[in-house]
Amino acid sequence: MSDVILETRGLTKEFKGFTAVADVNLQVERGSIHALIGPNGAGKTTVFNLVTKFLPPTAGSIHFNGQDITHEPPALTARRGFVRSFQISATFPHLTVLENVRIGLQRKLGTEFHFWKSAKTLNRLNDEAMALLEAVDLGSFAATMTSEMPYGRKRALEIATTLALEPEMMLLDEPTQGMGHEDIERVVELIRKVSANRTILMVEHNLSVVAHLCHRITVLTRGSVLAEGSYEEVSKNPQVLEAYVGSDNMNDAHH
Structure with a gap:
């Protein structure tokens, strides 16, 4: 059994009859850089907002270092060393x-x-x-x-x-959004550098960033987990490629 630092069990969020996140079971391994990706509307941001306590889940639970943190105040979660970058x-x-x-x-x-x-x-x-x-x-x-x-x-x-804040786990929401090539490269190097001795979970649109940086990738579509694995694995998955057709193109990432 690998060392899981963050785990969600059956994480679900409904907004007025619309299910934005459905039964997401996420396991983030300690010391890894883990990405959440998926086409627009896949529920990435909602999952992120749930695990960082910006939204309460409709169902399911969130565990950090083996502790159930689902209903504790965000400030307490932050003191545990679980910090979202734009919180401050x-x-x-x-x-x-x-x-x-x-x-x-x-x-x-x-x-x-x-x-x-x-x-x-x-x-x-x-x-x-x-x-x-x-x-x-x-x-x-x-x-x-x-x-x-x-x-x-x-x-x-x-x-x-x-x-x-000396986080044990850092959450980054689209850290390269809106950046030019040179800035992206600098931020990727920076994330790689600060990932030493800590765990990073990130939502990221730019697939070449994910390809070069992340150990494990969870692909969401329509609020559910479609696939999980290394970039190598998920980028060859026919269902993932199909989900991306007509939105971000997976093939752009290979450059």
Whole structure:
């Protein structure tokens, strides 16, 4: 039995008589990069919103590290080390990049951190924040106003602010959406780098990203799991290819 960090059992979500997610049994292995993919309307975002507690399920359960977290408050789930990247990427546009990461570090410290603490404490946080920025190649942007950051670098900042919380498992919602080729490559490298010693679950439209990055892939269609396996396996699956016809084309991913 492999080491499963996140598991859903019979996860189901109905909206006014429409079943958006139907009986999804997901198992994410510890230390893996796992992708949720599927054509538009497949239910990827809904599954993501269910596991990250943005939505309550109609039926089924969610287990993290063997604990049933289905009905616990999202803040408690986050404290367990299970963090969705944009939970804190409501970055503050009029603060510098460094200040934004520092706020992430302050959140981790929780209530015992007060803004009137000594300059020494702030300096220690500055050093930690700077180390995180260096880790995501944003050292040179430390003093930049966040609102003036290039788009692709903002996503790197979101990842840095998420890393400030020291997540054991990170959830990334379409991390390369809206990016040009160069930014995509940079973000893929960044995800690969930060995946050391942690688990990542991501929703991703770009199939070449999935092909190059993810160990395991769950393909959803119409709210149900159609296939699961390595990219090699799912990209050759005739049902998967059929599901993708007329939407994102699976073959685009081989470039």
